[in-house]
Amino acid sequence: MFENLQERLGKTLKNISGRGRLTEDNIKDTLREVRMAFLEADVALPVVREFVKQVKERAVGVEVTKSLSPGQVFIKIVREELEKAMGEANxxxxxxxxPPAVVMMAGLQGAGKTTSVGKLAKFLKERKKKSVLVVSADVYRPAAIKQLETLATEVDVDFFPSDISQKPVDIATAAISHAKKKFIDVVLVDTAGRLHVDNEMMxxxxxxxxxxxPIETLFVVDAMTGQDAANTAKAFDEALPLTGVILTKTDGDARGGAALSIRHITGKPIKFMGVGERTDALEPFHPDRIASRILGMGDVLSLIEEVEMKVDKEQAAKVAQKVFKGDGFTLDDFAEQLKQMKNMGGMMSMLDKLPGMQNLPDAVKGQMGDKTFVQMEAIISSMTKKERARPEIIKGSRxxxxxxxxxxxxxxxxxxxKQFTQMQKMMKKMKGKGGMQKMMRGMKGMLPPGMMGGGGPKF
Known part of the structure; x- marks a missing residue:
């Protein structure tokens, strides 16, 4: 997400960051570039105007003129105004x-509403330790009811059955009554979507x-619709007292216009964003972290949280112990690393959260996509146990x-x-005094797949 905006803003702000002195003229030029970058990212015009106005007022004021590094202060101002535009804090x-706390999900058809119910159920169960019941009040699409039942089974939460002959109000009230009897903490109510906003639906x-x-009424909207997402959210907010927004499909949105427009237009916070198709691909929306990502400063806090949640620490410790003992690093260990990486959304998802990663050449990025990981896993899976333990025997016919x-x-x-051999050499450097430092030096200049052995979350 925000790739295009990152690139444009990165070039623009780089030009001003080294300036010893900022004048109205060079601030004006930079802000014109920032304005163009926002408009290209499909940010709503009122948001762009307000953002540029606020940055200009602060940049030509006392804040910058009294600073020893005006260019850096300017970037700090841009970052703070980005945070403010998106809501400042999660x-x-x-x-x-x-109990039960009732959460109602609303939105247009195709925005990923039912999938978001499943993801939110998993989030509440695993990270908030809540018991959850999900129910579908979408009586227009039998497939939606079945889809929610499948998701409930997958994430291991309770599902309240419903069918298209019932009325939505009857379905929801019966589900809440059932949850009370069973002492369930949260009820998530999925509602019907339409292709567009209409009176009947509202x-x-x-x-x-x-x-x-409901205590929470969440509007689910597709990030790829750009500023239209904010306008649709506004239409819903006029009919319903929305309490927040879930922004879906952010992994497919390179612009970021929706994230930057919604708060300003609706006054409602983005509470979560969907970052992939998996049921665990839902992240709390932190404006400060997103602002850092937009400016190429990374999001290390989210990366640490992800590692804490998704890395199998027991397995990681086994591999680390094995390496430090000098028992070698096999292709089975390599395959395990690939699996752990996939659990975290792949290499690109991780690198996206590290500072300066938008500057990586496209050729290098191409070697870190999910396709490469799937291919590597397939290759290792096609080897025999003996080949995985002793890769040196893999010759022509094999x-x-x-x-x-x-x-x-x-x-x-x-x-x-070849990459595996490089990794093995790095692992050997980890043995003995100062091993980690030696290994990190050995990593310089290596291609990203080779980075996984030492730079991954395990060690």
């Missing part, structure tokens, strides 16, 4: 109610809201067999083996 769900969702009186089994070329087998 706003958690308000679940302090007599009337129905108002009636449902009045009947169940390479052909592995290539055929994994749907790859012999050149790709050679490439993986």
């Amino acid at each position: 706003e958690e769900l308000s679940l302090n109610a007599q 009337g129905e969702i108002k009636d449902l809201h009045k009947a169940i009186n 390479k052909k067999r592995i290539a055929a089994g994994s749907g790859t070329q012999v050149q790709e087998i050679n490439k993986l083996l």
